[in-house]
Amino acid sequence: MRIISNLFCFSLSIYLFILNFASYSYALENVDWVLLKENGEGKEWLDKGSIKQLPNGEISVLTKFFKNPTNANNDGELSLYVMRINCDDKKFKDTSINGIPQFNSKWQTSNNDELIDVVIENSCSEFING
DSSP states (O other), X not given: OHHXXXXXXXXXXXXXXXXXXXXHHHTGXXXXXXXXXXXXXXXXXXXXXXXXXOGGGEEEEEEEEEEOOSSTTOOOEEEEEEEEEXXXXXXXXXXXXXXXXXXXXXXXXXXXXXXXXXXXXXXXXXXXXX
16 A cells, blocks of 8 residues: 555656646747846846746746855856745745755745845746736
């Protein structure tokens, strides 16, 4: 019985993972990366073509973050995020990081992180004006 339960959970996870990226997989060759901001922490990009409306006034966006190297032996780190943003509350949660679904992510504020703030501001502005 445990094997069947594990198989079901695994199948459900794969199904949800595929659904999470269904709209993005079609647009992979049509990404519209825009560099939003660069600071001492790194660089933040937004794929303007990925912005889509979700229920309850929320949007989903694809972002890319390059974390600057911390020392001479480090090349830096590039990460892709699918973010869900509530434009009214200025809150976000990461629904996927580097293609891995984040099922337990919680809504949070930017905590004055200027790179996250610029993603929220630009994404919501694009959605309202787009």
